[in-house]
Amino acid sequence: MKSTKFTPVPLTKAETDKKWWEIGDFFRRNSLWLLMYCTGCCAIELPPAMTSAYDMERLGMGPMATPRQADILLVSGYLSLKTLRRLIYTYEQMSEPRYVVALGSCPINGGIYHDSHAVINQLDQYIPVDVYVAGCMPNTEAVMNGFVDLMDQIKHKRANGWKKYHENYSWYKANQITSLGEVDVHDEFHE
Amino acid sequence: MNSMNNIERVKEIVEKVAKVRKFEQIDKFQIAFEIEKNDVHQTLSALKLAGWKQLSYLSAIDWIETSKFELVYVLFNWDEALYIQIRAMIEREAAEMNSIISIFPGAKYYEREAHEFFGINFPGNPDYHKQLILENWDDIPPLRKDFDPSVYSDRKFPKREYSVDYSVKDPENKSFEKIKEREKRALSLRTGGQKK
Numbered sequence: 001m002k003s004t005k006f007t008p009v010p011l012t013k014a015e016t017d018k019k020w021w022e023i024g025d026f027f028r029r030n031s032l033w034l035l036m037y038c039t040g041c042c043a044i045e046l047p048p049a050m051t052s053a054y055d056m057e058r059l060g061m062g063p064m065a066t067p068r069q070a071d072i073l074l075v076s077g078y079l080s081l082k083t084l085r086r087l088i089y090t091y092e093q094m095s096e097p098r099y100v101v102a103l104g105s106c107p108i109n110g111g112i113y114h115d116s117h118a119v120i121n122q123l124d125q126y127i128p129v130d131v132y133v134a135g136c137m138p139n140t141e142a143v144m145n146g147f148v149d150l151m152d153q154i155k156h157k158r159a160n161g162w163k164k165y166h167e168n169y170s171w172y173k174a175n176q177i178t179s180l181g182e183v184d185v186h187d188e189f190h191e
Numbered sequence: 192m193n194s195m196n197n198i199e200r201v202k203e204i205v206e207k208v209a210k211v212r213k214f215e216q217i218d219k220f221q222i223a224f225e226i227e228k229n230d231v232h233q234t235l236s237a238l239k240l241a242g243w244k245q246l247s248y249l250s251a252i253d254w255i256e257t258s259k260f261e262l263v264y265v266l267f268n269w270d271e272a273l274y275i276q277i278r279a280m281i282e283r284e285a286a287e288m289n290s291i292i293s294i295f296p297g298a299k300y301y302e303r304e305a306h307e308f309f310g311i312n313f314p315g316n317p318d319y320h321k322q323l324i325l326e327n328w329d330d331i332p333p334l335r336k337d338f339d340p341s342v343y344s345d346r347k348f349p350k351r352e353y354s355v356d357y358s359v360k361d362p363e364n365k366s367f368e369k370i371k372e373r374e375k376r377a378l379s380l381r382t383g384g385q386k387k
């Protein structure tokens with residue numbers, strides 16, 4: 001008679017890893033912690049998104065105070081050269097996997113600051129962006145929709161910005177250096 | 192004391208120490224004096240003694256046609272509702288103005304800002320040439336009128352490229368006609384299919 005005993009099929013290392021990633025992604029996408037880098041006016045959409053009006057908490061999202069424990073870097077609005085330096089610094093401190101959500105038309109193509117001497121035009125030249133939310137400013141429904149899109153992307157393994165950053169590190173660094181000159185932060189108040 | 196007397200009083204103070212080239216009353220609470228560059232320090236210290244002891248702002252204006260910079264010192268008094276602007280013209284080429292940090296120490300940062308954005312030198316201020324707001328700036332000072340921000344932006348920052356079919360100028364683009372069709376249909380539904 002054939003045995004009814006369950007014999008597990010041995011998995012390869014890659015397969016086991018994949019399973020663990022799926023489990024990890026499930027928990028990760030249901031408890032996302034945001035690091036809010038409120039650079040521009042789009043940040044005004046966050047209070048309604050976080051408080052009882054739209055209540056981000058019901059999606060399992062919450063604010064986080066430090067980059068090392070956050071999952072999402074939320075760039076809300078325009079980035080001047082000076083803030084871009086600090087943003088790259090912050091992004092590189094975050095632990096992986098890390099996702100970037102950019103709000104507003106300013107990080108997409110410069111928005112109303114497209115011809116300014118101080119504001120960059122396209123954020124994804126410097127760090128990889130997973131979700132863009134268009135609008136100037138995007139309304140809160142759009143912001144929430146952006147977060148749901150990000151969860152969807154994580155579920156379907158499409159939120160790969162942080163991997164791209166590893167693969168194309170030299171390309172990103174070259175772009176950063178063209179626009180910034182020097183990426184390291186030097187200022188007299190911190191040295 | 193009402194503001195009318197106040198203005199007379201300030202006029203007296205300023206005229207005693209400086210040659211006033213132009214006086215302007217902007218509104219009830221703001222007056223402006225245009226004086227010689229060399230009288231600025233005396234005027235500011237006289238006004239400081241008279242109670243205008245806060246320097247609200249130091250700014251500059253680039254008059255490129257006449258090749259001058261205009262410096263504007265805005266003084267504020269905590270007891271009287273009257274702002275005073277002291278304006279002085281300086282040459283645009285190799286622009287230079289003696290620092291006022293011996294009178295208003297807080298001007299240190301305003302002078303650094305004016306140096307950064309207009310390229311005005313302030314001898315007397317030990318670190319006017321240090322960077323304050325811009326980091327690693329590599330062009331002429333950005334608030335001078337001969338600086339073109341969009342050229343700088345095009346040179347420094349990569350732009351997003353859009354394929355032409357997003358452009359409304361594209362002759363192949365039929366979206367306007369489609370919108371018209373849709374509007375017509377919406378209108379016809381609203382009137383129950385009848386022409387009005």
Ligand code: SF4
Pocket residue numbers: 040041042076077078103104105106107111112135136137138
């Ligand atoms: S997209 Fe509009 S609202 Fe957002 S930062 Fe830019 S200018 Fe401000």
